[in-house]
Amino acid sequence: MKAEVLKNNIKIGLNIVEKVVGKNISLPILDNVLINTEDNFLLLTATDLETAIKYWVLAKNTKKGKIVVPVRFLANFVSLLLEEKISLEEKKQNLLLECKNYKTQIQGFNPEDFPIIPEVKDYEFLMIDNKSFCNGLAQIVDVASTSQARPEISGIYLLFSQNTLKIAATDSFRLAEKTISVENKNKKNYAIILPQKSVREIINTLGEKDGDLKICFSGNQTLFEFPIKEMNHPQVQIFSRLIEGEYPNYQEIIPKKFKTHIVAKKEEFLNHIKAASLFSGKINEIKFNVDPVKKNIEISAHNPDIGESKSSLPTKIEGEPIEISFNHKFLIDGILNIKSSELALDLNGEDGPCILKPIGDSSYIYVVMPIKST
């Protein structure tokens, strides 16, 4: 293999593919990147056997071939170079990297040992606006359960129906759902559960990019492909395995009615909760005392080791008075994903599910269970 590339291009590529590489003790080959010549590109590939990322860098290839080298090491080294043009050459599995003032040799591995990235064949695909997709995922991703006890809720659920995409996640204490519009010409619904890690990878890699993302569905894998702006060729492909299983019918959990309806200014509400949270105990409990007559919420917390705090938040309240306790972390997580200046909090008794949602935006909904009040 012999090729010439621009330093910046390969640096961006390496930074993207290195993210997928974790610490893999049993199979050290996974700490590496596979660099492959392909027409006028260098193809960088890395994988953790769950997610795989391919990134194409425009290059002048003079000799075909491939090489496997440690990805973090290479990325660190390349980022230190000042020159624009780099030449790469493979010699007996080692990488010779040269530019104007540097001459280095990096020890590589046998490319035959690198995992083969499964090809996504016979796929059906649809296009979606990348930015709104990634923003939607980012609003949901943190809610998924981190425990592997129930694999299906450790992932992010995506349901592509005729005109909408619903993204949902839950850890059985709270649930978030985002709806975005999508053009699905296939007259077919697709429901997939993506591992949380893959979703993070998608957000990190593609989050800032304008344009359309191509999503390919094929059996128990899904491929996300983003093209190079200037030409009809993929820039990056993220390949993810799917979590098997049936996602719980979460729609049943979202209450349709409520007993107490609160509308509050987001920043103000958040500040009150954050203040109270400092005084909460081990289980992060903060207590709301909602008085619809006085139009006031009293937010309190106490901890025998720290002290206690009480604050009043006058706001719009309709319905029944109620005392209810929450885990402040769960509330804050939900509020931070609300983009509007005002939010609505709908309560359903002291042990029923509550809804947080933005005012004037019906695309996001966050359901949270209270703490058994004491």
Add this chain to the structure above:
Amino acid sequence: MENKDIWQSVLAQIQFHISKANFATWFQNTEVISKKDGIVVVSVPNAFSKEWLSNKYNKLILKGLHGIDDKIKEVEYIIRPQSSKSPNLKPSLTTEKINIEQLNFEEFKVDKETNLNPRYTFDNFVVGSFNELAHAAALAVSENPGFTYNPLFIYGGVGLGKTHLLQAVGNKIIESLKKKKVKYISSEKFVTGIVTAIRNHSIDAFKTSLSLIDVLIIDDVQFLAGKNKTQEEFFHAFNALYEKNKQIILSSDRPPNAIPELEERLRSRFEGGMIADISLPDYETRLVILKTKLQEKHSELPEEILDYITNNVKKNIRELEGALNRLLIYYKINNTPPTLEVAKKLLKSYIFSPFDIANYKKIIEVVAKFYNLEEKDLFEATRRKEIVGPRQVAMFLLRKELKYSFPAIARKFGGKDHTTAIYACRKVSQKFEENDKLTEEINLIKQRIYSG
């Protein structure tokens, strides 16, 4: 040679040819799932393994297979993800502990297909003399569903563990006999199901769905009383399942012969299998239950407090747990275990709750309801047999439970002579000794008076 053995011997050969890391990575969770016409199908856990095995190790695998059986000419690989229900993935206790107070979406715990809540198992069911028969019967049924006792009918008062036992049977059957289809359904859901099916003209579909079940568990069948169409449908479903030796498990708050407005043919069928009752737990068992619950919640309370709870909350295991929870919450907030004094104060509402104490109104209400009469019927000046009996029982209970004086009882029943009351009480207590059916009835009535 079994598929499993074939694959094992192939793996045994392959391990010499590749590195340990490679072997562990690529051959984990693989197995031979079929062998036919010289083609062996190997299942692999993911697409990576499939690519790797078919591109890199295919020759090696084929050679190994060929060595065992020279008819094998081809290997195919299919992706079959591991079932999510591997046993080592049970929710760990530590996460449970943190989240005791954090409520979660209940719906998530319940298995959609069977309606069973995995929380209920035999392991956390405390057995005492009051429920050992029911427990033994349930255990026997779960080991050999359909053949031991069919149907199994469990009855007992509120909050004594009927549902726990029923669901434990279901969970055990699912765990040990994976192929069995278990369905747990409350009779209220069952009724709604039938009503909806009738309205949508899909009663046939409803019947078919029932006939596919291997173990049908219906909770609180006493609510079928008076619902004739439902009883009819249930009768047919029951017969269909019973003929095919499918297990049926039922629970109720009273024995079949005490359920009013239950069709005779259903009653006789309920009685045809095994009937087991759960009565009130004794002191020792209540203490064991408390301690088990404490262990589940990873907390401790002083013995004297446990003793106090056990001595004072007698009638209902659910309330026992409620009382315990209240003390634990106090413990958590204040970071000190409650003293006996505090415990007494906190548990006031459990111990002296107005619902717990028998009163005149309650006794009349329960007696009338039990015998399916109107309350005013009891006070009617009549000697009709169906009224006299219940009236005497009511008088007996007023005397026994509330220590009413005979003249007071007589006055309550429309100014009768106090000798009538004396006669009634004597007669019932005499019959109480002799007649098992009456004993049973009175015990059930008492249970209901106290469990409110």
